[in-house]
Amino acid sequence: MQDDYVFPTERLVVPRLEPGKQPLVLVGCGSFSPITFLHLRMFEMARDHARLHSCYEVVGGYLSPVNDAYKKPGLVSAVHRVSMCELACQSMSDWIMVDPFEARHDTYLPTARVLDHFEHEINTVKGGVEIEVLDPETGETSVERRKARIMLLAGSDLIQTMSEPGVWAQQDLHHILGLYGCFIVERADSEIDQALFKDSSVHSRNALALYRRNIFMVQQLVRNDVSSTKVRLFIKRGMSVRYLLPNTVIDYIRQNGLYSSDRAPSSEPASRPTTSSSTPDSLQKARR
Numbered sequence: 001m002q003d004d005y006v007f008p009t010e011r012l013v014v015p016r017l018e019p020g021k022q023p024l025v026l027v028g029c030g031s032f033s034p035i036t037f038l039h040l041r042m043f044e045m046a047r048d049h050a051r052l053h054s055c056y057e058v059v060g061g062y063l064s065p066v067n068d069a070y071k072k073p074g075l076v077s078a079v080h081r082v083s084m085c086e087l088a089c090q091s092m093s094d095w096i097m098v099d100p101f102e103a104r105h106d107t108y109l110p111t112a113r114v115l116d117h118f119e120h121e122i123n124t125v126k127g128g129v130e131i132e133v134l135d136p137e138t139g140e141t142s143v144e145r146r147k148a149r150i151m152l153l154a155g156s157d158l159i160q161t162m163s164e165p166g167v168w169a170q171q172d173l174h175h176i177l178g179l180y181g182c183f184i185v186e187r188a189d190s191e192i193d194q195a196l197f198k199d200s201s202v203h204s205r206n207a208l209a210l211y212r213r214n215i216f217m218v219q220q221l222v223r224n225d226v227s228s229t230k231v232r233l234f235i236k237r238g239m240s241v242r243y244l245l246p247n248t249v250i251d252y253i254r255q256n257g258l259y260s261s262d263r264a265p266s267s268e269p270a271s272r273p274t275t276s277s278s279t280p281d282s283l284q285k286a287r288r
């Protein structure tokens with residue numbers, strides 16, 4: 001990891017928590033090649049869902065673009081993907097941040113390790129997040145620190161892969177779903193089979209059923225089916241992608257000539273993870 005890395009915290013909000021609510025930080029892991037409006041919208045949907053239907057209040061949101069070593073087709077260099085995510089957040093959001101830690105790491109990082117990084121930075125290094133506390137007797141407010149819950153934010157296609165063999169290490173699933181949890185935004189072409197979560201199903205011993213209470217399903221009340229794959233295809237064909245992603249990102253893509261040819265996405269050398277079965281190659285094979 002490079003020396004100039006600084007964990008971004010400048011957009012963490014300081015909410016006045018209602019009684020019984022706990023602070024929550026959402027971590028969106030993905031390729032973001034390129035980032036679309038739907039990726040940003042996922043954070044808004046999850047924040048509403050948390051406020052209305054859970055004991056959590058979102059205090060921060062992070063995009064964590066995957067490392068180049070993930071080698072997913074269509075992945076342009078992490079330098080570009082991080083830049084596009086930063087442009088999107090700067091121009092479109094006042095609370096979503098980009099953490100380049102995973103993208104800049106020497107090797108691919110399984111999602112469990114990425115969430116550990118957020119837990120470490122927010123709850124160990126910072127000692128938690130700031131929240132506003134109201135003294136009911138005096139009516140005065142003060143700011144105090146509380147540990148934040150860290151959760152993964154993903155689309156329903158990702159949670160489906162959690163029951164596919166070879167994509168996730170079992171110990172990672174127990175770690176991600178048991179220790180952290182996730183907000184899952186439904187995706188048009190990835191209907192969730194509820195049997196995945198039922199104790200009586202054949203999946204009852206798997207992590208999805210075991211930690212069902214830590215998995216929050218977020219309905220898309222206004223369906224948006226945009227995907228990075230479609231955006232890349234449109235650009236390659238010379239078609240318009242306006243209103244599918246921020247103009248700042250469209251300008252960046254044009255200036256850097258991204259996605260217009262089948263050029264290899266990155267020339268950076270990638271080393272392999274050795275700690276679990278979740279190697280980039282095994283993940284991509286399992287998902288083909």
Ligand SMILES: Nc1ncnc2c1ncn2[C@@H]1O[C@H](COP(=O)(O)OP(=O)(O)OP(=O)(O)O)[C@@H](O)[C@H]1O
Nearest residue numbers: 030031032154155158186187224225226227228229
């Ligand atoms: N239209 C969508 N609805 C719900 N979730 C989505 C949608 N598009 C992306 N996501 C989710 O956003 C996260 C990050 O997306 P990522 O860039 O990895 O995938 P993607 O947009 O499907 O890209 P690609 O098309 O390159 O596979 C993933 O968890 C994915 O499930």
Ligand SMILES: NC(=O)c1ccc[n+]([C@@H]2O[C@H](COP(=O)(O)O)[C@@H](O)[C@H]2O)c1
Nearest residue numbers: 029030031066110111112167168169278
């Ligand atoms: N074993 C793992 O940790 C594992 C498996 C599959 C996807 N992921 C993550 O999910 C995110 C999205 O991946 P896809 O773009 O392949 O859906 C990426 O950040 C990737 O690292 C992690």
